Amino acid sequence: MKTVDSxxxxxxxxxxxxxLKAIANPDRLQILCLLVQQEMNVTALEHATGISQPRLSQHLARLRKEGLVKDRRQAKEKLYSLSSVEAQEVITLLHGLFCAPKTS
Known part of the structure; x- marks a missing residue:
């Protein structure tokens, strides 16, 4: 078995x-939870979360800087999506643990 050195x-x-620091913010978690489902622009994210556009832009910039989110231009708008496999897997796991309907 291979061990990891210190x-x-x-x-x-x-x-x-x-x-974990990058995702440890309620606003950023909301953004990631939405982007795990589909690509979205800032207006759609603003409507879905209720987060103001300036705050959304700050959070998206942080998520881009950390390599969790990417953007692409389509005509005059920017579309955001997850760029990190790790973020995709962690958000999917968190969704399953905390957001899925509870069965008794």
């Missing part, structure tokens, strides 16, 4: 910590 483990822990 230096490599420290590097991994730092990367995971940065990832």
């Amino acid at each position: 230096i490599e483990l420290a590097d991994i822990a730092l990367d995971v910590s940065k990832f």
